[in-house]
Amino acid sequence: MRRHELSDEEWAIIQPLLPQKSRGVPRVDDRRVINGILWRFRTGAPWRDVPERYGPRTTLYNRFVRWRAAGVWDRLLDAVSAAYDGDIVMIDSSCVRVHQHGAAGQKGGPEVGGDRCMGRSRGGLTTKIHALVDAEGRPVKIALTAGQAGDAPAAEQMLPLVAPGATLIADRAYDTNAIRAACADRKAWANIPPRVIRKDSFAFSAWVYRQRNLVKRFFNRIKQFRGLATRYDKSPDNFLAALKLVAIRIWLATI
Known part of the structure; x- marks a missing residue:
């Protein structure tokens, strides 16, 4: 082999x-x-x-x-990730550069738009990968946005996957009233460091927060695939499907 x-x-x-x-x-x-x-x-x-x-x-x-x-790749990911218990979950994002072949429109010029999940940021033309992972760094949900998009709005779409009573670990970019309220509604604990401008105080454990490195390790693993570390696909659906295929391999390694 x-x-x-x-x-x-x-x-x-x-x-x-x-x-x-x-x-x-x-x-x-x-x-x-x-x-x-x-x-x-x-x-x-x-x-x-x-x-x-x-x-x-x-x-x-x-x-x-x-x-x-x-939907075959989706069903495969759902099946192999059925072991997800959800006691602790982490959320984060990472940007990847869009190759000129992936950015070219039908006439050969750059084509940027939210529907293609490409946008201008300090890194140039990029796509942002959002991931919710479990306590072992295994992906539960993956989504794409344009590179300049904020982290919190994408995270709000993933919160329904946070189990009641679970702990959500995220960095300050996710310190919003909406995310904290959604976690409270699900009786989950948002272990998120408050932003400096925050006047309210929240329960926060630095020891629990240390586990956030697992979501960083997930991004490091998928970026070992050169076709994912740089986006060559024009279609965001194809790029997302490739991410899910690699996510399936990560789950298979732990089953």
């Missing part, structure tokens, strides 16, 4: 979760195709440069996009 390919143990877990029915000609071997997709995002190479041992590049790309549209 080559580096970064699915092990026998990983394949045994996800094989029963893949679509079992195919119309017409039988599908090309699923394991080989997924390994080729992983190779592409691990190296950041164009689809046309994927080695022939993984099959035709059109098969790899079409399978990746078709399964994304059919």
Whole structure:
């Protein structure tokens, strides 16, 4: 087995979760195709440069996009993350640069807009990855926004996944009344350091806050994939699907 390919143990877990029915000609071997997709995002190479041992590049790309549209990657992530208990969760974000190939519009010029999750920030044209992870740094929810977007609004969309009685760990960027109120409504504890401008005081544990490094480790792990450390995909849906595929690998490593 080559580096970064699915092990026998990983394949045994996800094989029963893949679509079992195919119309017409039988599908090309699923394991080989997924390994080729992983190779592409691990190296950041164009689809046309994927080695022939993984099959035709059109098969790899079409399978990746078709399964994304059919929700296969979402279902896989939901299935392998079912072990999530939610006692402690952490939320954070990280920006990635958008490559010129990913930013180009149909006429070859840069195209920026919220619908494409690209925006101008101090790092140039970027996309921001938002992640909610559990106490072992395993991703529970991933979302994308433009690079200049604030962290708190995206976090509010993830709060329904915070279990009642859980502890939410986040940095000062998430110190908003809306987030604290949402946690209180769910009887969860927002262990967030208050901003300097705060006049109210809140319960905060520096010892518990130290665990926040786990969400940083998650971002470090996904950025080992060059196709994720830099965004080459024009479609935000494809880029998000690739993030979910790597998130599935992270979960498989702990099952």
